[in-house]
Amino acid sequence: xxxxxxxxxxxxxxxxxxxxxxxxxxxxxxxxxxxxxxxxxxxxxxxxxxxxxxxxxxxxxxxxxxxxxxxxxxxxxxxxxxxxxxxxxxxxxxxxxxxxxxxxxxxxxxxxxxxxxxxxxxxxxxxxxxxxxxxxxxxxxxxxxxxxxxxxxxxxxxxxxxxxxxxxxxxxxxxxxxxxxxxxxxxxxxxxxxxxxxxxxxxxxxxxxxxxxxxxxxxxxxxxxxxxxxxxxxxxxxxxxxxxxxxxxxxxxxxxxxxxxxxxxxxxxxxxxxxxxxxxxxxxxxxxxxxxxxxxxxxxxxxxxxxxxxxxxxxxxxxxxxxxxxxxxxxxxxxxxxxxxxx
Amino acid sequence: xxxxxxxxxxxxxxxxxxxxxxxxxxxxxxxxxxxxxxxxxxxxxxxxxxxxxxxxxxxxxxxxxxxxxxxxxxxxxxxxxxxxxxxxxxxxxxxxxxxxxxxxxxxxxxxxxxxxxxxxxxxxxxxxxxxxxxxxxxxxxxxxxxxxxxxxxxxxxxxxxxxxxxxxxxxxxxxxxxxxxxxxxxxxxxxxxxxxxxxxxxxxxxxxxxxxxxxxxxxxxxxxxxxxxxxxxxxxxxxxxxxxxxxxxxxxxxxxxxxxxxxxxxxxxxxxxxxxxxxxxxxxxxxxxxxxxxxxxxxxxxxxxxxxxxxxxxxxxxxxxx
Numbered sequence: 001x002x003x004x005x006x007x008x009x010x011x012x013x014x015x016x017x018x019x020x021x022x023x024x025x026x027x028x029x030x031x032x033x034x035x036x037x038x039x040x041x042x043x044x045x046x047x048x049x050x051x052x053x054x055x056x057x058x059x060x061x062x063x064x065x066x067x068x069x070x071x072x073x074x075x076x077x078x079x080x081x082x083x084x085x086x087x088x089x090x091x092x093x094x095x096x097x098x099x100x101x102x103x104x105x106x107x108x109x110x111x112x113x114x115x116x117x118x119x120x121x122x123x124x125x126x127x128x129x130x131x132x133x134x135x136x137x138x139x140x141x142x143x144x145x146x147x148x149x150x151x152x153x154x155x156x157x158x159x160x161x162x163x164x165x166x167x168x169x170x171x172x173x174x175x176x177x178x179x180x181x182x183x184x185x186x187x188x189x190x191x192x193x194x195x196x197x198x199x200x201x202x203x204x205x206x207x208x209x210x211x212x213x214x215x216x217x218x219x220x221x222x223x224x225x226x227x228x229x230x231x232x233x234x235x236x237x238x239x240x241x242x243x244x245x246x247x248x249x250x251x252x253x254x255x256x257x258x259x260x261x262x263x264x265x266x267x268x269x270x271x272x273x274x275x276x277x278x279x280x281x282x283x284x285x286x287x288x289x290x291x292x293x294x295x296x297x298x299x300x301x302x303x304x305x306x307x308x309x310x311x312x313x314x315x316x317x318x319x320x321x322x323x324x325x326x327x328x329x330x331x332x333x334x335x336x337x338x339x340x341x342x343x
Numbered sequence: 344x345x346x347x348x349x350x351x352x353x354x355x356x357x358x359x360x361x362x363x364x365x366x367x368x369x370x371x372x373x374x375x376x377x378x379x380x381x382x383x384x385x386x387x388x389x390x391x392x393x394x395x396x397x398x399x400x401x402x403x404x405x406x407x408x409x410x411x412x413x414x415x416x417x418x419x420x421x422x423x424x425x426x427x428x429x430x431x432x433x434x435x436x437x438x439x440x441x442x443x444x445x446x447x448x449x450x451x452x453x454x455x456x457x458x459x460x461x462x463x464x465x466x467x468x469x470x471x472x473x474x475x476x477x478x479x480x481x482x483x484x485x486x487x488x489x490x491x492x493x494x495x496x497x498x499x500x501x502x503x504x505x506x507x508x509x510x511x512x513x514x515x516x517x518x519x520x521x522x523x524x525x526x527x528x529x530x531x532x533x534x535x536x537x538x539x540x541x542x543x544x545x546x547x548x549x550x551x552x553x554x555x556x557x558x559x560x561x562x563x564x565x566x567x568x569x570x571x572x573x574x575x576x577x578x579x580x581x582x583x584x585x586x587x588x589x590x591x592x593x594x595x596x597x598x599x600x601x602x603x604x605x606x607x608x609x610x611x612x613x614x615x616x617x618x619x620x621x622x623x624x625x626x627x628x629x630x631x632x633x634x635x636x637x638x639x640x641x642x643x644x645x646x647x648x649x650x651x652x653x654x655x656x657x658x659x660x661x662x663x664x665x
Contacts, residue, residue, distance in 0.1 A: 073411075105447075106446060106447070107448070109445060109446055110446045114446070116447070118414045118443075118447050118449045119449060124446060124447060126438055126439050126442070128434050128438055128439075131403075131407060131434060131435060131438070131439060132407075133404075133407070134403065134404040134405075134406075134407025134408045134410075134411065134435070135407050135408070135410050135411035135414075135439070136411060137404065137407070137408045137411060138407060138408030138409055138410055138411020138412040138413070138415070138419075139411035139412065139414070139415045140411070141408055141411070141412050141417075142411065142412040142415035142416060142417045143415065145368060145393075145394075145412075145417060146416075165403060165431075166403050166404070166407070166434070166435075169399070169401035169402075169403045169404035169407075170401075170403075170404045170407060170408075172399055172401065172404070173398070173399055173401055173404040173408065176399055331441070331442075331444065331445045331481035331482040332444070332482060332484065332506050332580075333444045333450040333451075333452075333504075333505035333506050334484070334504045334505050334506050336531070336533065337484060337504070337506070337532065337533050337580050338580075
């Protein structure tokens, strides 16, 4: 290899990282500002039900979203606003679901973080933790039945969900079937209010990967660059036939479990620890220090995010509300059986 | 012509589904080379390589992965080794599969086979009839075939329709029940069948209890009472019209089920007739179920736990006097 080619490759790699980091940061920014908007709408009484934010988890979430391609499968969880946007969700879809618009993907039948487009491989979570993992397995099995390779599926969960039977069954299943599954575990020290010492006794959650015969990775969840790297590695390995990948990221949730929760139980020492860093601020500082972005550009981006979010909210607020008289009230897809089922 | 059993009909239906539709696959414990605990998939793994797969002992993951495969265009058939074990996958069935179409407008066509019902010596955890808990949840179709013909045609229909189907096949009928041949045409799911016509009372039942009820009808006919037996075939949706029409003819209703008494199918039948057809009744509607205890192990206890031709006949004689 000539020195010229080698230096060109380094330059290309550098440019690629720069572009990807900037793209990731813009999505993180949009996700954070959208979360802030949902929080204020919640406080103003404009949102029915809970509001669940991804504050502090954007770096990890956006990284897994960007490690996926169109045609892959993604089953995000409650703190994955950034990953959802990275996988192709629009602000409008998110707002429509939170505000219960019948024009949203869930048509007001389900709300807030329970949104997706299954036909596009984007799964709407149910509340039962760990339950999405085998569903991703099944979609990957379906692809394999049809001879489709070059596909991966990713799903995200927290430290608490690692205690569920569903988690265990699904990871064991993925290991047995050698599926191209990526499980991203955000260990944020608390499952709602329960600290990890009441949740599991293993030294590190990543040790469980050995038990399932799958590949384990760890990462600092507050470091965007580390998250981008590890998720891409995992995605590449799964896509290349390396079997299931488990990523355990450590970070702190910078908000309550939901907006109803003041999170007073979080140990103040954790907040001042490196895990308590705000991943958005860390990324911003680094991008500025590397001169990959400047302050005026950042304010332009913030302005653009605000405009997009405000436009979506005001549009949705003018849309018709769900109408019980227009609702079919039919739970079955088979219409001939639905008719018989009417009381 | 050689005869075919209820179990062979289930195997034949699965073979046909696999042969006719490349989207179909079977997933469950020991269903592969071994052919299943009851041999309902005997030889299918060899006939359809790669499409009849052994699963780990993981009911939640079995159903969860079936949901994923179904929404991605496949038609999975899940075999629960026993109906009793399906509750380990209950969450995926009732909260995920059942709600999926309603939430997303994307159908979730999975068939979950539940070898159900009591056999002598089965005991508390290999004998349950739990169709009612699944029927309780919106978004599920619950089938309980009582005949060889229905076992075959309804299983094919279960695979073909776009909804998740709980297919309760009765273990007692597996080898006891025989027919001359497989059916060439079938009643659709969701329609009940008049298994025997009669003018004096209606017994509404399903699954193995249909055969007990038919024995009773035979006995009572000799005593001058003509019993009409309605085989529900599908628990959900329930064919209220056929039930109501029968009660309109007979004026008397006895609902019989092998399941536990609290809530459930017989309660639903009685509730529908009492609320929508009160004026049709000449006597208070009656119901007969298993006792409200776990299913006992010893045959002496087991045969007294669930309804039998003897106890159904007693209930029927009581009803005719009311």
